[in-house]
Amino acid sequence: MSSVSAVTDATFATEVLASDVPVVIDFWAEWCGPCRQMAPIVEELATELDGKVTFVKVDVDENPATARSFGIRSIPTFAVVRDGEVVHQFAGSRPKAAFRKEVERVL
Template sequence: MADIKSVTDASFEDDVLKADKPVLVDFWAEWCGPCRALGPELEKLADEHSSKIEVVKLNVDENPGTAAKYGITSIPAVFAFNGGEKVHTSIGAKPKPALEQEFAEWLK
């Protein structure tokens, strides 16, 4: 399985906004059951599509600045960033096929 990188308030700009390819950011928290359910699905997605996208995690409890900047009010939330811009949002735990469909534009 993919080892999904954790990003922080301090590393978000370099790791996400300045990335060379699209990035899916999993906004999550340790105490969130649906977040834990989504994790393995994102790992599968990252494994299969690593040449096209990067998948990273941001713990909202440990990094409140970035969570606030992007208006995170419900987790899990997966945001797609491309070229430094947020281009898509997915809320809630979903199976890999649903994630692939939702983010298909960036997995081509």
């Protein structure tokens, strides 16, 4: 079972903004090669950092309102939300160690 749940425009507020722990949002789309490349890395870190941070995915094609509210212009883009506020945002695929470093900067 995936440890990364899908979030929609409808569930975003309750699953992300109201979360007790920081949330890493993976803005992606099915057709995006770099997004598919990052998926296993996101899954691995979701398992490794379980309890410290929650990972969610937002399909930008199916949830345009959420993507628009974050100003997403390219994917994959990742945003870290803590206490309802974006504390870090970065784009592009990267090796697991570099991705982990980006996430841990704000934990």
